[in-house]
Amino acid sequence: MKDSLKKIFFLFRLGIVILILALTYWQIIAGSRIANLPENPRLAKQEEKLLRGRILDRNGQIICSTIDGKRQYGGPSSLAPLIGYISGRQGKSGLELFFSRELLGQLPAQRLINFARQLFGKKPEGSDVYLTLDLHVVEAAQRALAGRRGAVVGVDVRTGEILVLATSPAFDPNRIGEDWRRLSQDSSSPLLNRPLQGLYPPGSTFKLITAIGVLNWHLIDLNERFYCPGRIEIQGHTIECFHGKAHGWIDLKEALAVSCNVTFVRLAERLGKERFYETIKNMGLDRKPELGVPVSRTRIPPFRGQGSSSLPQLAIGQGSLLVTPIQMAVLAAAVADGTVRSPYFLRQTQAGDRVLERGHSNWQREVNMAALSVLREDLRYAVAEGTGRAADAPGLSVAGKTGTADNPHGRPHAWFVGFAPSEDPSLALAVVIENAGSGGEAAAPVARAVFQAARDYGYFAGVQD
């Protein structure tokens, strides 16, 4: 009888221990994971009690802020898919979502400040997020795109900061609730952030890879000339130069300038597929930039087997190869600076005037080789004398490569990938305009407009008109 009670008491104590273990699990071990589930109503309530931080450009121009409890978006519309929105029905997206921790005042220093604010009866505040973007340049890019479907993205080659980004068409984030139906059904995909999510065949801009490869492995004498009869038959493909034009005897520099397909198919043969893929990898093209917002992964066809593309196709940026503009901008920056850097958006977060954290490039890898300085000169020549002429701005010494990418959706996509100034590069740019025809005619002028805007706002120190 009394033994039974002792056993029951043991069971009861066991029960209490199990409850304490369960409590420890829910409150401590799984606590922060569960507390941050979006279904937790405490999160929304917390936000109401707090003044959400602002998002600003690098110069302190306001992109969005909360006024009278309502989120107001004032930046250029071409940033809308990047910045994202906060909406009751559509939720949060873009950088508004990615920088939640900062904007909701969850950085340790900001929490301390907010604790003090509450002691004095003031409303807690989120931190302000300063982006690396410059709105002046973004607006110039938006004007240059002029409503055509396309993307512009530019990075500071020395740091990886994304200085300019524009997508077109875009939308008005202030009206996302009302416009949602129309936007989500629009065939021109205004919700798509083309610079980061758009996947395009790179066309002739991919000749950079072949050029880097042959220069790196010293497979070419710089004075060596190749004969271009206008077309070449290789591995069952017939590859023609633009409009079937025969370029005659040309060297690498001229081949880049006139974007000679025949020469580059020959050079790629000399490079070989393995080294071609190794160059893609070395230049970081297989590594998706982690930007906190959706970024598409570059589609590099498998080396061999099902779905692979032949080397001649790859050499001229066709086949099943698809790249994002941001990735091409990173490539251009790597050519310009000799270092592959992951790009980033966060310049710094601030509580008032106090800087709480600074952004930086997540990874970088030196690829500096003598090859690149040769290539920089050749790319300068391609703009000064070749297909990229329309990108050249007086006194700026732009370097770059155009591309005209065939695709199954109509006219070719127009590309320009380059940097400036060619002797001491600071800004690398990728421009793509969908179904706009030749890169030299459609994309290069957009690049010029952006480079000029960047110069006007002081990004090319020491360069004068």
Add this chain to the structure above:
Amino acid sequence: MWVSLGGAALLGIAVVNVTLHRPLLEMLYGPLLLLAFALGAFLLGQKRDKVLLAATFFLTTVGFIEIYRLKPELAAKQLLWIALGILVMLIASALRSYRWIERYKYLLGTAGLALLACTILFGREVGGAKAWLRVGIWQFEPVEIVKVLLVLFLAGYLQENVSAKPFGKLPLSWAAWGPVLLMWGLSILLLFLQRDLGAALLLTGIFTAMLYLATGQGLFVGTSIFFTGLTVLASTFIFAHVRTRIAIWLNPWDKLSGNGYQIGQALFALAAGGFSGRGLAAGDPGFVPAAHTDFIFVAIAEELGLLGAVSILAAFLFLVARGWQLAMEKNDRLGFLLVSGLVCIFAIQALIIIGGAIKVIPLTGITLPFVSYGGSSLITNYLILGLILGINNCRPADQRDY
């Protein structure tokens, strides 16, 4: 000592967190109440068991503070229930003898069943369970009284029918087994008809525990668990609501906006609490449905954290341990069965509702003794406490030993 320690910890947390959110005057309510209850425990404890009183008063105080914070409009009523409860406890603890329990056991048992039957016939449905009975203007949950009547009946019946030597033999006859099984079967059936699963589980637990206490045979525990399991299994096929309960228990996460809402909100509240809690009146336990009744433990866990929650568990451990210690000291079988059986009610009820609220077992709605809001619950639990104190003070019921 642990009460003062727990109280001090509670106060410290409360003061720090409340500073930011509440006017100065309201900060004093909690401490003043604790003080008042501590004083009460001291005064009433002069002639009664101090540990039992301290533990229950601690639970009642913390519960009251949380109820006041969650539903200020219910605080006055709860205070009235507490006062009535303490009065009932004082009266019950003045018990002189408990021989009558043995004599009137069948009357007590039948009264319990009759109450349950009344609830089914005339009961009102609240929150999916038809568990409320209305008499005049006063509504109450009969099952609260039934659980007491059940323990009294079982204690009386088992002490008469289980032979003393050899210990623990319940004769294998319908005369001996009939009433026990009948009572058991009937109450379970009634409760299933009422859909009051928590109470059904509680009564099953009490039956099993008391049979084991009286006979010392693990066979009863095994059989009971087996049949309970079988009943639950069978009921999942018959009753959709039992099926949902178990499905929610297994995985509430994909049903957060539907059936799993309550348990999901409870887990969010726990997660928000963390180690030291969000502070009294600084959390949002109001998101949890029934936060002031069945889920009060979760509300406390959010605002006072793991510390506060464990101190509640500790109070129950002290309450139950002390109660069973008193039972051990009884030299007569009836006294032993009565005290240990009554304490069982607290023990099982606390495990069922806390376990259910923090997803250790499937959730079945039932109050947390002394802590939850509710007149029937509070008064009955204080009655049980009074009976324990009273029986403890009485001389043995008879000379039969065991």
